[in-house]
Amino acid sequence: MDSAEPKTTETAATAAEPTKLRADARRNRDKLIEVAAVVFPQKGVETSLEDIARQAGVGIGTLYRHFPTREHLVEVVYRRELESLAAAARELAEKHSPDVALEEWMRRFVGYIATKRGMSNSLRILMTSNSSLFAEGFGNMRGALDSLLKTASQQGYIRSDMDTADVMHALASIYSIPDSPEWRDRSLRLIGLLMDGLRAGK
Incomplete structure (x- = not known):
């Protein structure tokens, strides 16, 4: 712990951006x-x-x-990662074909997982004080993924029998990969395998 850090057990109940800052x-x-x-x-x-x-x-x-x-700083960083990931779905859909947008979004999901792993201890504390943050964040992420999957499926870029929940579980499993110098490269390879499966039999 930093020597200058206040001795407090307060956690961040909310981390909304202040509206009155110079x-x-x-x-x-x-x-x-x-x-x-x-x-x-x-x-x-x-x-x-x-x-x-x-x-x-x-x-x-x-x-x-x-x-x-x-925990206040952790919450704001985590919230920003969630918001960026949701916003990325819209941005990527405007710039790329549906399958490329989907794959790039899933690659960005790896970055989100990296941030979450780095903040795991404090996130466990936040879960007890601000569980709505996680529920809202998961809902937004699933909504972004669902939109990308449906567009890619409807336009014939990926198979039509996919299920958003299954893909979300597959992505979440990346979190369980042991931490090592190869973690990110291995995670991105798994994204490639997942996309190969989604494209197969379309």
């Missing part, structure tokens, strides 16, 4: 979130908050003004 304060907050989103998957959620603040170019006091506890 432009410089908002930039600082956004930078802290961006750095944490990179550091947590790499080093784990217990990484030094002072290090996150230093990489963001702010003082530790600034970090605590925006995020009073570690």
Whole structure:
């Protein structure tokens, strides 16, 4: 634990973005979130908050003004990952053919899993205080995947007998792959195998 970190058991009941921040304060907050989103998957959620603040170019006091506890920062990063993943489905569908959009979204899902693995300890704490975050996030993810699958199926890019729940379970199983230097490469290979199965017999 960081020596400067407040001794508190408070968890983040909500992490809605403040609406009344000066432009410089908002930039600082956004930078802290961006750095944490990179550091947590790499080093784990217990990484030094002072290090996150230093990489963001702010003082530790600034970090605590925006995020009073570690769990507040974890929740905001996790929420941002969920929102980005849902938004990516729409963006990819506009830029690519349905099968390519689906595969690229699933590859981004690997990035989401990496972030979740890096924050697992704090996410378990959050589950007891803000379970609606996870229910809402899962619903949004499943909705995004369902939309991509249906479009690809209806346009003949993948097989028509697929089930969104089955594909979601297959993607979620990536989380169980042992942590190792090859974890991401192995996960992406599994995405390729999953897409081969979805395209087969279409």
